[in-house]
Amino acid sequence: MSSDLETAMETLINVFHTYSGKEGDKYKLSKKEFKELLQAEFAGFLDSQKDSETVDKLMKELDENEDGEVDFQEYVVLIAALTVACNSFFWEES
Template sequence: MPTQLEVAMDTMIQIFHRYSCKEGDRFKLNKGELKQLLQRELTEFLSCQKDPQLVDKIMQDLDANKDNEVDFNEFVVMVAALTVACNDYFVEQLKKKGKK
């Protein structure tokens, strides 16, 4: 029976490939595929954002090799950065509650 972390890793891989296989290189996300993934899988994150250029900015930030596509390694960087940001927020909220 897989551990929760193994299930989480498998889920990330499956989600990436669910979107990457739609157009062009089936092992990379183009801008449209990335946008779909963000809209469907990070709905809460996007709903808090007001910047209409957000997907373009994320694409530029993630596309380390500047090929106008996001490969799995670049995708994992995004997920890791968002996870760290969420953890930082969670820790700050706990600290605020502890001061009361």
């Protein structure tokens, strides 16, 4: 039986691979795949952003190796940053 944290890690991995590889490298998210992931998995976050270039800005910030795609390591940076940003909100709500 998996712990809560192991289950969460498995979910993060599965979500990444659900969207990666639809076009091009199966171990990276193209801009289109990244946008699909954000729209499906973070719809509330994107809805609250008034700037229509949010996806472009996130992609540029995450793409450390500047290959125009988001690999798994870069994706984890996004998840970690969002988790840190949401920590106090969810902690105070419980």
